[in-house]
Amino acid sequence: MKILVTGSAGFIGFYLAKRLLEKGYEVVGIDNINDYYDVSLKFGRLRELGIAEDRIDYAKRAKSELFETHSFYRVDLSDSKSLNDIFKREKFDAVCNLGAQAGVRYSLENPSAYISSNLVGFANILECCRNYEIENLSYASSSSVYGLNKSMPFKVSDSVDHPVSLYAATKKSNELMAHTYSHLYGIKTTGLRFFTVYGPWGRPDMAPMLFTDAILSDRPINVFNYGKMQRDFTYIDDIVEGVVRVIENPAKPNSQFDYLNPDPASSTAPYRVYNIGNGKPVKLMDFILTLEKHLGKKAKMNMMPMQPGDVEATWADTAALKRDVGYRPSTDLDKGVGEFVKWYRRFYSIK
Numbered sequence: 001m002k003i004l005v006t007g008s009a010g011f012i013g014f015y016l017a018k019r020l021l022e023k024g025y026e027v028v029g030i031d032n033i034n035d036y037y038d039v040s041l042k043f044g045r046l047r048e049l050g051i052a053e054d055r056i057d058y059a060k061r062a063k064s065e066l067f068e069t070h071s072f073y074r075v076d077l078s079d080s081k082s083l084n085d086i087f088k089r090e091k092f093d094a095v096c097n098l099g100a101q102a103g104v105r106y107s108l109e110n111p112s113a114y115i116s117s118n119l120v121g122f123a124n125i126l127e128c129c130r131n132y133e134i135e136n137l138s139y140a141s142s143s144s145v146y147g148l149n150k151s152m153p154f155k156v157s158d159s160v161d162h163p164v165s166l167y168a169a170t171k172k173s174n175e176l177m178a179h180t181y182s183h184l185y186g187i188k189t190t191g192l193r194f195f196t197v198y199g200p201w202g203r204p205d206m207a208p209m210l211f212t213d214a215i216l217s218d219r220p221i222n223v224f225n226y227g228k229m230q231r232d233f234t235y236i237d238d239i240v241e242g243v244v245r246v247i248e249n250p251a252k253p254n255s256q257f258d259y260l261n262p263d264p265a266s267s268t269a270p271y272r273v274y275n276i277g278n279g280k281p282v283k284l285m286d287f288i289l290t291l292e293k294h295l296g297k298k299a300k301m302n303m304m305p306m307q308p309g310d311v312e313a314t315w316a317d318t319a320a321l322k323r324d325v326g327y328r329p330s331t332d333l334d335k336g337v338g339e340f341v342k343w344y345r346r347f348y349s350i351k
Helices: 011-022 039-048 080-090 111-131 166-185 207-216 236-248 284-295 319-325 333-347
Strands: 002-006 026-031 070-074 094-097 136-142 188-194 221-223 271-276 301-303
Touching (some): 011 026, 094 111, 094 236, 166 271, 271 319, 284 333
Parallel strands (some): 002 026
């Protein structure tokens, strides 16, 4: 199977591409390598996949020096022409769309980036799947779609009609767009609601990296909602295992679909939505304590109010994922944070 992974210079995309290559699949990566965060981290991930920075030109195929079955294109998903050219040339069997403008808070500052990448870009992916007869599409959604919902744990059968950030609204829009293409064209689409992903090679705009950098630099960390937050921290290896299983088990129609009481996470079309989370919400202050333990250093804290667009707690119900693909994430926070800290010290040459 030849698989397209968009966002392959990103955190989850990099790990997914690597896992698929190790399993023997042919993988083509796409990423625009934007400067939302430090591009040296993105190029570092690509080097781990054998893609040298000096061999990357826009819309040109770069071959991996480490994996015979891997190649990469630097392309923006909003560039419909280049994307169509790649689909026509490569003839994919499956697509996993992880390319998106990430970040809840940044969506308040630069909404147009989210429209271009998460809506226009995703529409281009759907059109390419339709035009080039690709029936297997999985894509990143987000736990942020649950918005104002405080019924815990979050179930895929819950309503997600009250997002509190534009980022969340674009992710819900992706799910609606995917359902339409599943219904009209029979494309097997699966949306994956990721819950607070962390681990080595993580994003610098997320708490593990922000906190670690500040603690080791003797700067205070910003603790929002005065520490009264909970997150369902999910280790990157668990996320990727869930994604691989979904790719290998494309969505099927729900033969028991009830038109009078419709299930939001399935359809008469080959459409599914799953949560991928650890299923164990962690108090923010407990996360900080775990990080302090592995860093061997106490944090200085700025206790701050809740930020616009944020939510107090997340907690994934993963029963549907377990039922359909036989998997439930399980990595312990202490182990995951330990692995992250070891990588951080090695990557940034900190003893």
